[in-house]
Amino acid sequence: MTGELFSPLHLRSGQVLKNRISKAAMEENMAGDGQLPDEQLFTLYRRWAAGGTGLLITGNVMVHAEALTGPAGVVLDEHAPLGPFTEWAAAGKSGGGAIWMQINHPGRQVASDMPGVVWGPSDIGVSLGKHSSRFGRPTAMTAQQIDDTVTRYAVTAHRAEKAGFDGVEIHAAHGYLLSQFLSPLVNKRTDRWGGSLENRARMLLDIVKAVRAAVSPSFAVAVKLNSADFQRGGFDAEDARQVIEMLEPLGVDLVELSGGSYESPAMTGRSTDTRTQAREAYFLDLAEELVTTSPIPLMLTGGITRRGTAEKVLDSGVAVAGMGTALAVTPDLPDRWRGGREADRRMRPVTWSDKALASAASMAQVRHQMRRLARGSRPRPGTHPALALVAEQRKQRTALRRYRAWLAEPRGAA
Numbered sequence: 482m483t484g485e486l487f488s489p490l491h492l493r494s495g496q497v498l499k500n501r502i503s504k505a506a507m508e509e510n511m512a513g514d515g516q517l518p519d520e521q522l523f524t525l526y527r528r529w530a531a532g533g534t535g536l537l538i539t540g541n542v543m544v545h546a547e548a549l550t551g552p553a554g555v556v557l558d559e560h561a562p563l564g565p566f567t568e569w570a571a572a573g574k575s576g577g578g579a580i581w582m583q584i585n586h587p588g589r590q591v592a593s594d595m596p597g598v599v600w601g602p603s604d605i606g607v608s609l610g611k612h613s614s615r616f617g618r619p620t621a622m623t624a625q626q627i628d629d630t631v632t633r634y635a636v637t638a639h640r641a642e643k644a645g646f647d648g649v650e651i652h653a654a655h656g657y658l659l660s661q662f663l664s665p666l667v668n669k670r671t672d673r674w675g676g677s678l679e680n681r682a683r684m685l686l687d688i689v690k691a692v693r694a695a696v697s698p699s700f701a702v703a704v705k706l707n708s709a710d711f712q713r714g715g716f717d718a719e720d721a722r723q724v725i726e727m728l729e730p731l732g733v734d735l736v737e738l739s740g741g742s743y744e745s746p747a748m749t750g751r752s753t754d755t756r757t758q759a760r761e762a763y764f765l766d767l768a769e770e771l772v773t774t775s776p777i778p779l780m781l782t783g784g785i786t787r788r789g790t791a792e793k794v795l796d797s798g799v800a801v802a803g804m805g806t807a808l809a810v811t812p813d814l815p816d817r818w819r820g821g822r823e824a825d826r827r828m829r830p831v832t833w834s835d836k837a838l839a840s841a842a843s844m845a846q847v848r849h850q851m852r853r854l855a856r857g858s859r860p861r862p863g864t865h866p867a868l869a870l871v872a873e874q875r876k877q878r879t880a881l882r883r884y885r886a887w888l889a890e891p892r893g894a895a
Contacts (some may be wrong), residue, residue: 485792485795486791486792488499489684490664490778492778494702495698496701498536498578498579499535499579500533500625501535501801502533502534502535502791502818503534503536503780504537504804504805505538506538506541506705506805508844509539509555509804509848509851510554510880511848511852512553514546515562516524516553516561516887517540517565518565518568521855522572523569524854524856525855527576529573529576530572530574530576531576531813532808533814533816533819534578538581538803539573540555540583541584541585541652541657542582542641542819543585544558544584544585544633545753546558547585548588550587550591550701551877551880552881552884554882558637559636559640562837562870562895565711566645569643574647578819579647581640581701582641582648583649583650583651583652584649585658586658587657589658592615593614593615593616594881596888599623600620600626601621601668602621602622602661602670603619603667604618604619604665605811612837615725618858631684631687634651636695638696647704648701648702649700649702649728650705650735651692651702653705653706653830655707655866662674662682664716668681668714678724679718679721689733690731694726697813703737704733705737705769706721706725706737707739708738708739710741717786721767722771725775735780736780739782739783747771754894761786762781762784763783765793769797769798772798773798778805779801780800781799786800786806787824788818788823800853806828826862826863828862829846829864829865841868845872848869848873849861849869850862
């Protein structure tokens, strides 16, 4: 059983993926000392690399040391030593596949107890009802801060290539900074970065241009984009279609489609929109709309756990099937599919009515599995979500103390 799912994909950069299965980015929050990757991440990625996946995309790596999605986030900026990243890249390529680094800035999606900065296109905070206080109040970015952030993405991409990664994926989905600029609900600017879609997409396009100029032609550059925000009046599928067209002349190899944000967590299957109620391939309907006009190969992520679902995704015209949770539970799932087998375990579902809390618990469950893999243990997908969430909160408190101390230290050039 070696059909199209296991056929190679040739990208415009000249890079060839050995099959159409990708481990999508999952935020590991497993940085070691100095906000650097260490043996935990090396072991985790060696396990995934050995499982037959054609492309591994790392959890989001931060381009700005003062703006992290979580206190145990990995930072690759101009000051970070490259040695740990070189080892990470080698671990990811140890099975013969490619590894891309997802690079990101959280913007306003920064916890209120985190040091550093909370920025956004405007000063509109994250709205989560009774949970809104979990996030800091953002300040609207200045033109200089926007320009500096564009440069940071280019520096991180350049250094990722030097470390041996095969590409980068620029994160413009899930309500992070670039997604915030794209959203008419969050971006209320009246200057060249606000108003029309062309203006709201300007920062993303400038980053893609800067990254492409900072890396070699054979280095892959991808973008993760929401197919929709799943919020009334927000970024929608038609916006996504137009942004993909804007990206095509800039040398983008692949666009990964996902959806949602902390305010509407469709990426965990918990949005307020009925289009993600399907148990698998949450965003396939929207992808089928976009694939008919997309001039760039598309990757679809969200809820894929079975070979038949992955093949249905490819049958729609999508080029790559991306999986996250399924590979946290069964890291050798591609090899199983090649041998005609399926996963024998599933993650315990989170059925809580509080969508924000359920989303946090779902992510905690996934991180619990990743940490077990990183220790060389078998996943334990039956772990109760409440226990996983409590354990995650404890780890984050410890990581926060360490991050505060690290951020207060002077840092010189690498």
